[in-house]
Amino acid sequence: MHLDALFGSFDNFLSYTTGGLVFGAIYALVALGYTMVYGVLQLINFAHSEVFMFGTFGMAWTFYFLHGSEPVTWSLGRAAPMLLASLVVAMAVSAGIALLLERVAYRPLINKNAPKLIALISAIGASFALAEAMGLRDRFASWVGLDDDLANYVSPEKARDVYSNPVTIQPHNLFDVGGYSITDVDLVVVLAAILMMVALDQFVRRTRFGRGIRATAQDPESAALMGVNSTRVVQMTFLIGGLMAGVAATLYMMKIGSTRQNAGFILGVKAFTAAVMGGIGNLRGALLGGLILGVMENWGSAVFGPNWKDVTAFVLLVLILLVRPSGLLGEALGKARA
Amino acid sequence: MSTSTQPPVGTWRNPLRAVGSWWDGVVDGYARQPLPVKALVVAVAIALAYALPLLRPPILTTNSIDFGGVMFRVAAFALIALGLNIVIGYAGLLDLGYVGFYAVGAYTTAVLTVYHGSWPFFLALPVAVVVTMISGVLLGAPTLRVRGDYLAIVTLGFGEIIRITVKNVGWLGSSAGIKDIPHPNNIGPDPVLPYDKGGLFAIPRLEWNGFTPSLDHDHATRFLIFGALDAVPYYWLILTALILVVIGDRLIKNSRVGRAWEATREDEDAAELMGVPTFKYKLMAFALGAAIGGLSGSFYASGQGGYISPDSFPLLLSMLFVAAVIVGGSGNRWGAIAGGAIVAYLPERFRDFADYRLLVFGLALTVLAVWRPEGLLPPRRARRAKQAEAEIEALEDGELEETTHG
8 A cells, every 4th residue: 555655745646636537538438338328228338348449440540541651759739630530530430330339239139129138248249249350450451452552551460469550649748737747638638528528418408319319218118109219319329429439539549549459348348337437327427437437546556556456446336336326426318307 | 019021930031040940949849858758868968968078079079179178168168157147047137247256266276275275176176165155245245235237347347356356466376377286186096107097997089080980099088087188087077066066056946045036036126025035035146156156267277277367367258158148048057058168169169260260259149149139048938928929919910910801
């Protein structure tokens, strides 16, 4: 135990907190995908981590396409136009994968009214298949004889290894909070995440589609009788989850700079933990859960050592669930009022 | 939703469904047999199961990896699936961290037999089972009050906590793991190398040349030597444990406890109202399931390799265990065993596809789930319910036709 590391000085405390908030924002965005699907279908969308993972690749691919493979270091401002383009691509890729997932792994089961658990298995299978497909992309490229043309995108000798963005984004310090320098990248990550959350929250609360989603979450049968197209609502839910995962993927790549075919798994587990912590099915809960999780695990790694970071996160989850069995804010996609 | 627009079951238009209904017919046919016939079938199946690694049937046998070792893995998975089936299938609790119990069993055995003690395996085994059971109670007591889907994530966290803990605690071998875990004690004279291979007697195995078998005396299995070369004795040991657990499982499922589990799973509030102490029974299922997972872990630790490390217990393994139970048919012990066997066997059999095997496995899992949502061997109760539903639907459709004609 190194309580000093965290509480020894107020500066340390602040720096761990702000560092945690940045990751928490990314967790929160991914958590949205879990929470939306759970709110509407009461299903754990296990393959959502792969939706995120594909987004990170979409982001890196865009940079390879627009910039080439030459490694450079740019400031955030210099990279901004490409970042915007990559954001669009990552969102499109993630949303596409999410829709594919809904069509292949979920819709047949929903139509059959299958037990919930089997949808989990179908999602686990899809998650394996997606992660492996990404890890084997060099083989697929060579099947169609494009491995030379696509070398940058499939990286033949290391399709399963770390895949880095050729453009390293150099953060610039804006101001210091405690000992931690808040960089422009951190600020963009947190602000973008919060902006997306607010936009989504308003979308679900105010638009016609949002009303449909809430109605289906509350009572699927009555909603269908009232003319809500439930298939469309489910599709929409996956689409939104995918778009948010795409944003999260872009922010993640801005901050970390590299990804790999199994990058989604642990992050997905964390994001799901965040969703449960805040109250699954609750959009604002996802934001709160994500931020708390990010901060707390950073504190945990300060006090107990970095190896115990994940343990802190899970123990915290258990403790919160014991005190508040349905999460911090309760589970309520359907109960949100317009 | 009416199914009358879909092609009738069993036509060439839907071969997958045809295979499914043929399989249901086989299961029904077995269920209709009188008791002696059933007993005969079971006895033959058990004998075949024991003989399988020696018979080495063509097609089924794995070429690129020792078949005995694969069979051990298959049996270990079947045992785990059986234990998890109590938790998921009987009591309806989704446990995504079952690998944690597997690890607790394995590590208890390793610590007792080599790392901090030198107990013989058969003494460490029951202790490992008890320790795992206690860990199940410790995890279950606070968390089982949490509702279903939350339990999934809490248990998932538990699996990770166990793995990270053993990785970071020197007393448990850290990330290097524990090696040289002693094998189970030999039965019969010990081998005196290089000439006397020990054991009471030797059983030769079959060697297949195409489809013509011949006896292979060079790779005979010594009865009963737990060495580093031959995995078959380990397989027999765990298969015996599996059969004993199946018997125990059968007894408890048909008892008051089994009925309480069923009631709790179907409607917890109603069960509680009828005076079933649901929490107590859920905890019991959790602990029993944990104990069986620990049993399998203990066998794994002292298996042929005699080595465990935190990397032997990744979170993904938990997913595979759950997949095994669900694919086989949650709530049916034979389904769970079949599911465990399939999940362990397929990736090994298709090792020739090497890099593609996980991809194929993932796709197979999704296809299986979509094709047979109720699992390969659904419990009889679920099938009866489905049948009744189909009958009612047929009746309704019939009525509809009559009214339109009349």
